Amino acid sequence: MDGMKRIRTILFWAGVALLLLSAANAEDKCLACHSQMGDKPSKMFLGDVHNKKGITCAGCHGGNSNTDEVEEAMNSKKGYLGVPSGDAISQACANCHSNASRMVKEYQSDLTRKQLELLTGSVHGKLSTTGKERIVQCTTCHNAHGIVSATNPASPVYPLNVTKTCAKCHANATFMRQYNPALSIDQMEKYRTSVHGKKNAQGDAKVAACASCHGSHDIRSVADVKSKVYATNLPATCGKCHANAGYMKEYKIPSDQVKKFTSSVHGKALLEKNDLGAPSCNDCHGNHGAVPPGVESISKVCGTCHALNADLFSASPHKKAFDTRRLPECETCHGNHEIVSAPSELLGVSSDAVCARCHSETKNTKGYAVAKSMRQLVDSLEHEELHVNALVDDAQQRGIEMGEAEFKLRDVRQSRLESRTMVHSFSGEKMKEVIDKGLGVSSVVAAEVNLAVEDFYFRRWGLGVATLIISILAGSLYLMIRRIERAQAASSDIE
C-alpha cells in the first residue's frame, strides 16, 4: 500500500508540474509560435521589459495568447487588434500606462501615468500630414518590441542614445520640411560641437541630451510659453543641473550662475518683467552648440543687443589693449552672469572705479586723463538734471503747469543715457559732444521754469498794482464824498 501512495504522490506532483509547464507555455503561445517562425519582433520581445513582467503579445495586440490555434488566437471578433496603426498604437500603450489600477496595483510601478496626455498636448501631438493620426506615437521613440526602461543603456531614449533617436526625424530635412520648413535640422551637428555634446559622445550620461532640456512627452515649441526652453523658463531648466552643486562637482565649474543671473539686470528683466528682449542662457551661450563665448568674441555676443556699445568699443583703443592682454572684453568691467546696471562710480579714477585698475597718474596716463574728464562730464550732467528736475517739481508744487517743461526734460534724460553708451568710445571729445547737448536743453528748461515762476510772482505784483489803483481811486472817492458832504453841510448852514 505505501508503494501505491508514493506513486500517487509522484503522479500528482508530475501532473501539477505538467499543468504548470503547460500553463507556463500557455502564458504566451503567440510568442512561442512566432519565435519558431523566426519573427524579428518576437526575437526583440524576448529582451522587452513587458515580457519580463509577464505581459504577452495579446497585451498590446489583443486576441488570445493561451492558444496557438490561429482562429482562436487571432480572431478579430474576439478582441484581436492586429498590428495597430496610427493613434491606436499609443492608445494600446495607454490602456495600461495611463491606468492607475494596472500600473500601481498590479505592477507596483511608480512611473508617471501622464505620458499620453502630455504627448497629446505637446507639439508632437499635433496631427500628421495624413490628417488621421498624431505625428509621433509611443513606438516612434521607444520602439515597439524591444522596449526597455529609459535608464537602461540599451534604450533608444537613454541619454547616450536619445540624440540619434530624435535626429531620426529632426535631422531629416525632407521629413521636417513637411511640418516646419523654418526649423533647423542641424541640432545634432551643433550639439556635437558643444561641451554637452562632446562629453555625451564620450559616454557621459550625466550631461544634457535632448530630453534633459526639451522634456520627453511634453515637448512644446520654443515659442510656447509653457515650453521648458521658453526664454523665461530656460534658466530654471539649465539650472536643474548647473545650479546643483553636488551634481556639478566633478566638472569643476561654478554652480552659482543661475543665482547670479536672477539678481542681474538681465535676469530681472527676463524673469520679473517678462521682457523677452532680455537674454536667456541660450542667447549668450548658444542652445545646441552651447559653449561660453571666447575672450575676443564677448563684445560681439553682447553686441547682438548692445550693438552701439560693441561698435564703439571695437573702434576704441581698448579693443586691442584688452585682446592682447587676454582680458574678456565686456566682462572685465561688467561681469558675466551678475551684470547690474552700471553705476556712475564705475567710471573715473577713484578707488572704486574700474578704470583705476589699469590707469593711474603714473601708469597709462593718457587713459587716466580721459577717464577723469569723462567722469567729470557725466557728473555735471547728472547734477544739472537733478537741479532742473527739482526746479520743475518746485514750480509744480506752486501750482504752475509744467507739462511742456517735463516734455523737454526727456531730452536731458536721453542725453544722460546716450552718454552712458558713449563711455565705450573712451574718447573725451565724443563724450563732451553728447553731454553738452544735454546741458543745453537743461539750461533752456531752467530758463522756462524761471519764467513760469516769474509769472507766479507777477500775480503778486499785479495785485500790488491793482491795489494801488484801487487805493488811489478809493482815496479820491472818499475825498470827493467828504467834499460833497461838506458842501451840503455848508449849504444847509446857510439856509
Next chain:
Amino acid sequence: MKSLWKRGYEWIGERVQLDELIEFMGKKYVPVHRHSIWYYFGGVSLFLFIIQVVTGILLLMYYKSGEELAFESIQFIMSKVQFGWLIRSVHSWAANLFVLAAMIHMFSVFFERSYRKPREMTWVTGMFMFFLALGFGFSGYLLPWNELAYFATKVGTDIAGVVPGVGKTIMEFLRGGEEVTGATLSRFFGLHVAVLPGIFTVFLSIHLVLVQLQGMTHPMEHEGGPRYEVKKMPFFPNFVLRDLLLWLIVLNVIAILAVFFPWELGRKADPFAPAPAGIRPEWYFLFMFQTLKYIPAQVWFIDGEVLGIMLFGVGGLLWLLVPFWDQKSSRGEKNRLINYVGLGVVGYIIALSILGWTA
C-alpha cells in the same frame, strides 16, 4: 454847448418820464445813526452777486460739464487760460463772501426789526433769495467734480432723502437717479447757471424795487417817542458813493484772497474710492450738519435724522414768517423776544459751526 450827459438826458426825457423819477430819487434819504453801518450790507451782497454773475459767465466760456471733462476743464482754466486762475478763485471766494454778507444783512435786518410793516414782503423775498443763495452754493460746489464736492453732495442729498414721504423723490430728483453720478452733475449745472439765476433775478427785482419805493427803515428808538428830526443823508449821491467806496474795498479784498489763497482743486472725484477722512459740507451748512450728528439715532418713535430735518424745517419757516408773528414790532413796541431769539440763533450757528469745523 450842452455836455454829452445833458444831451443824453434830454433825449431819454423826451421818451420816458425822467424828471419825475429824478425828483423822486433826489428825495430819497438814508437815516444816519449808530446802526447805519448795517445798511451797507444789502449793497455789498448785491455787489458780490454781480461779481458772481460776471465771473460765472466768464467761467462758462471754458467750463465743460460732464464727468469726463468737468475736473479737467477747471484744471485747464487754472493753468492754461490767461487769468483763469484769477476768475476762478474770485468766483469761489466771492461765493463764500456772498453767503456771509447775506447772513450779516439778514441778521442785521432781523435785529433792527426792519421786516416789520410795511416791509414784510421785502423780508420774504430776501429770505427766498437767501435760500436760493444756499442752493447756488450747494449746486456750484459740485461743478468741479472733485473728491470733496462729490462726497459733500452725496451726504447732502442723502439728508434731503430723509424727509418723510417726499424725501426719496426729492433726493432722486436732485441726483438725477439713485446715486450721485454724471447725471447729478448735469442737473446741478443746469440749476446753477439757468434755473436759480432766473428765479433769483425775479426775487431780487422785487426786493430792490420795494427798497427803492419804501426807502430805508428808521431804527425803532426814533419812532413812537417825540418826533424829532432824524439825521439823514441823501441816497444820491452820498449813500451811493459811500456804497461804491465800500464795494471797491471789497473788490480789493477779494483780489488779495484770490492771489494769496488761491482756491484748491484737489483730486478728481472717484465714486469707488472711500470717502476721504473729515468729509464735511461748506461752512454755511456746517451747523446743520453738526446738529444732525448730535441728535441720537432714535428719539421716541421718530428717526433722529428725520427729527433734525423737521426741526430745521419748522425753524426756517418760523424765521421766514417773523414779520407776521412779531406783531409787537409792527406796532412800534419793543419786543425783547426778538433779541433773544436772534442772539440764540446766531450763537447756535456760530457754536455749532465751530464744533463742526474742529471736529
Next chain:
Amino acid sequence: MKRSSEKTNQPIAPIDEPKRDFLKLILSGGFVAWAASVVYPVLMYLKPPHQAEVVVSTVKAGKLSELEKDSGKIIKFGTKPVILIRTGTGEVRAFSATCTHLDCTVQYKKDLGLIWCACHNGRYDLNGRNVAGPPPRPLNEYKVVVQGDEIAVHKV
C-alpha cells in the same frame, strides 16, 4: 465865482478851484485806471489760449473684483477702444485694442495666454508686443492705476 452867504453877505472861504479840478482829475483818472485793471484781465481771459480746449486723459474702467484673473475686456476710451487685461498673476494692463495691421479690434485669448486678432491671426504678448502674424508694430500701452477696487486707465 465867488460864493457868499445870502443872509450875512459875508464871504465864505473860497473853494479851491485848482483842488477841485485836481481831485476830479484823480477821480476820473483813477476810475479809468481801475476800469482798465478790470477789463484787461477779462479780455486776456477771453482770448483763446494756445491749447484751445481740454483733452480727455482718464477713463474709469470698472471694478477690479469684476475682472477675472487671466481674462480681458474691451472698454471705450473717449472714441477709441482699449483692451484691459488681467494677467494670471493678477496684474492689470491696458493697451490700444486697434490692431496695428489693418485696424481690427483685438481680443484676449485665454488658451493662448495672448492678445489675438481674429482678422488675420495676429498675436501680441501681454506687453503689447507683436509676436506672431502680420501686425508690424506693438499695441500702444495705456497706464493703469488701481485704487481700491476701481480701475482707472490713463493715456500715457
